[in-house]
Amino acid sequence: MLVHHRTADVHGVRVAYRESGPADGPVLLLLHGFPTSSHQFARLMDALGDTRHRLIAPDLPGFGRTETPDGFTYTFDRLADVVEGFTDALGLDRHALYVFDYGAPVGLRLAARRPGQVTALIVQNGNAYEEGLSDAAREFAGHRREVPGDEEKVRALFSPEGIRFQYEAGVAEPALLSPDGRTLDVHYVGLPGRAEAQADLAFDYSSNFPQYPAWQAWLRASGVPVLVVWGAGDPFFVPAGAKAYLRDAPDAEVHIVEGAGHFALETHLGEIAPLIERFLAKLP
Structure with missing residues (x-):
């Protein structure tokens, strides 16, 4: 399947995105996490080559090839604003949603704002429940810019060593990890400007927690089909967070992938892609 690399202007933000699949197919919008970009979905898009879906994966502001104007404010609300504008720019009034890590609070904000727009949800290590937070995640969210030493701790997470840790932690066979992604x-x-943007988002991460009830309410009210795929060794988002989706989406399909870490697609694409294919095939 051909993958096109395009851009869209959204209120002064030049959003870079990958797109594959039939132009008239039902849409799956894929939102990546920290500290990566839409590149994390490149192999998945190839693996889903026979799907009837139109796959669209943007780079969020502050990531990948997306360009922001001077003075752009990096918060999760603003990232959701841009993704909302992006769906308008591309005419995506109805779409399924794949969320991972940072992509979860961005995409779930969109779902709560526009309850009828999201038709199905795929969650891969994307948290929306208190019980899904590890001690490490709670510590990360507790950092404050005004506290001496906290900015250095935050910036260490997107140093080369910190990025490598995020890829390798909890992975049973690190040799399966290509170094290309990291x-x-x-x-x-x-x-x-990217280090400053990442620090701003890190310090804003705790703003997601008060949103959890609204996202959970959307899940209950919408009744959309839900697939949850979770790397069991994730050091930030623990498997309890995957199982918690069953509370508000009792018919959800939940898979805990043993041997996988935070970036489960990197090591277990062969196991996860068929789950996604079958899920998409059942959608209208």
């Missing part, structure tokens, strides 16, 4: 992440995070 190397590209290091490159993009090193671009001018």
